[in-house]
Amino acid sequence: MADNQQAVSVTRDLFNEVMVPNYNPAQMIPVKGEGSKVWDQDDKEYIDFAGGIAVNCLGHCHPAMVSALQEQSQKLWHLSNVFTNEPAIRLAKKLTDATFADRVYFANSGAEANEAALKLARRWALEEHNQDKQQIIAFSKGFHGRTFFTVTVGGQPAYSEGFGPKPGAVEHVPYNDIDALKALISDKTCAVMMEPLQGEGGVVTPDAEFVKAVRELCDENNALLIFDEVQTGFGRTGSLYAYQQLGVTPDILTSAKSLGGGFPIGAMLTTEAIAAHLKPGTHGSTYGGNPLGCAVSEAVLDVVNTDEVLNGVKQREQWLKDQLSAIGEKYGVFKEVRGKGCLIGAELSEKFEGRARDFLLAGQEHGVMVLIAGANVIRFTPSLIIPEADIKEGLQRFEKAVAQVAG
Numbered sequence: 001m002a003d004n005q006q007a008v009s010v011t012r013d014l015f016n017e018v019m020v021p022n023y024n025p026a027q028m029i030p031v032k033g034e035g036s037k038v039w040d041q042d043d044k045e046y047i048d049f050a051g052g053i054a055v056n057c058l059g060h061c062h063p064a065m066v067s068a069l070q071e072q073s074q075k076l077w078h079l080s081n082v083f084t085n086e087p088a089i090r091l092a093k094k095l096t097d098a099t100f101a102d103r104v105y106f107a108n109s110g111a112e113a114n115e116a117a118l119k120l121a122r123r124w125a126l127e128e129h130n131q132d133k134q135q136i137i138a139f140s141k142g143f144h145g146r147t148f149f150t151v152t153v154g155g156q157p158a159y160s161e162g163f164g165p166k167p168g169a170v171e172h173v174p175y176n177d178i179d180a181l182k183a184l185i186s187d188k189t190c191a192v193m194m195e196p197l198q199g200e201g202g203v204v205t206p207d208a209e210f211v212k213a214v215r216e217l218c219d220e221n222n223a224l225l226i227f228d229e230v231q232t233g234f235g236r237t238g239s240l241y242a243y244q245q246l247g248v249t250p251d252i253l254t255s256a257k258s259l260g261g262g263f264p265i266g267a268m269l270t271t272e273a274i275a276a277h278l279k280p281g282t283h284g285s286t287y288g289g290n291p292l293g294c295a296v297s298e299a300v301l302d303v304v305n306t307d308e309v310l311n312g313v314k315q316r317e318q319w320l321k322d323q324l325s326a327i328g329e330k331y332g333v334f335k336e337v338r339g340k341g342c343l344i345g346a347e348l349s350e351k352f353e354g355r356a357r358d359f360l361l362a363g364q365e366h367g368v369m370v371l372i373a374g375a376n377v378i379r380f381t382p383s384l385i386i387p388e389a390d391i392k393e394g395l396q397r398f399e400k401a402v403a404q405v406a407g
């Protein structure tokens with residue numbers, strides 16, 4: 001062990017001394033993961049229903065990912081976009097083959113993929129139409145990342161306030177409210193951005209007619225439809241992308257989180273005609289399309305985009321929903337269990353309103369990691385291949401946590 005590693009005792013208290021206080025992580029520090037299990041510094045085991053916030057789609061340290069990373073790490077780590085590289089081209093080819101898209105732009109995160117999508121939409125509107133076509137419409141409680149543009153398009157004003165003047169011409173309407181969109185959209189609308197199932201906003205499923213009506217309104221007003229599939233994408237809802245089950249095709253789609261399975265990578269997918277507006281020099285990134293990230297993502301795609309895994313996601317949805325509903329009934333804690341695939345939300349009943357974090361903390365005590373989505377929803381975004389036995393064991397632990405909070 002290196003001297004500098006020996007000298008410091010790594011504790012949660014030290015976090016508070018050396019980190020900017022924008023996060024409030026758990027007291028325990030995880031040190032190892034395998035599949036859907038994680039161990040902390042004291043070797044305590046946890047079943048992982050959090051999945052790194054819908055990122056670890058193949059669990060921890062999946063052999064296909066480990067070997068892709070190791071192999072690539074001995075060939076080439078980084079070039080910048082002054083040069084292209086084989087993993088990036090291969091991954092782009094596979095993504096375009098598997099979706100509506102003809103062209104891919106690689107970024108390093110969901111926010112960056114969305115930033116690229118929004119800038120592209122504005123450039124498209126300016127070049128294809130006119131300078132008055134700038135309005136971006138998005139939805140209340142939507143989440144699109146934390147850069148200033150994306151957080152402004154996101155539907156939680158609290159996240160974008162207090163940082164000075166916001167990017168303009170961004171407006172919001174309630175999700176699933178087609179009349180509100182109809183009243184606002186016009187030929188001045190450049191794009192409508194939406195999640196095809198709101199994740200951070202509380203695991204809110206769109207009505208099927210709503211998504212179709214959004215597409216129609218975009219078409220009638222010559223506006224682009226941008227699907228933010230950062231959370232719903234890469235198998236999460238049981239198809240490679242959620243749009244493939246909705247009967248609606250977007251003009252631009254963004255992907256991240258599960259795209260890298262734990263390696264930071266983002267992507268924006270679009271058609272040839274729209275992509276043509278990002279000419280050389282209009283946008284870019286030093287790391288975007290990095291060979292390590294693309295090699296890992298390609299390995300993830302090869303595993304995820306198979307009938308076996310995608311059908312398995314639907315099976316896991318049923319297991320999770322059935323067992324969570326049973327827990328909800330037994331203890332009277334849930335108003336509704338909802339979501340799709342391995343993106344499940346349990347909304348708390350009135351008696352427990354605002355207490356989602358209490359359940360999350362009790363879960364950690366009992367050896368299970370869950371997430372929240374707002375103060376009223378407990379969120380489950382496990383690995384897409386979490387074994388049935390781990391779901392059972394994890395939910396038994398979760399039931400103990402529920403009994404503790406409800407008792």
Ligand SMILES: *Cc1c(COP(=O)(O)O)cnc(C)c1O
Pocket residue numbers: 108109110111112114143144145146195199200228229230231232256257
């Ligand atoms: C997580 C998330 C983002 C932001 O992704 P980052 O990688 O954190 O920048 C954007 N959109 C949606 C729908 C997300 O769930």
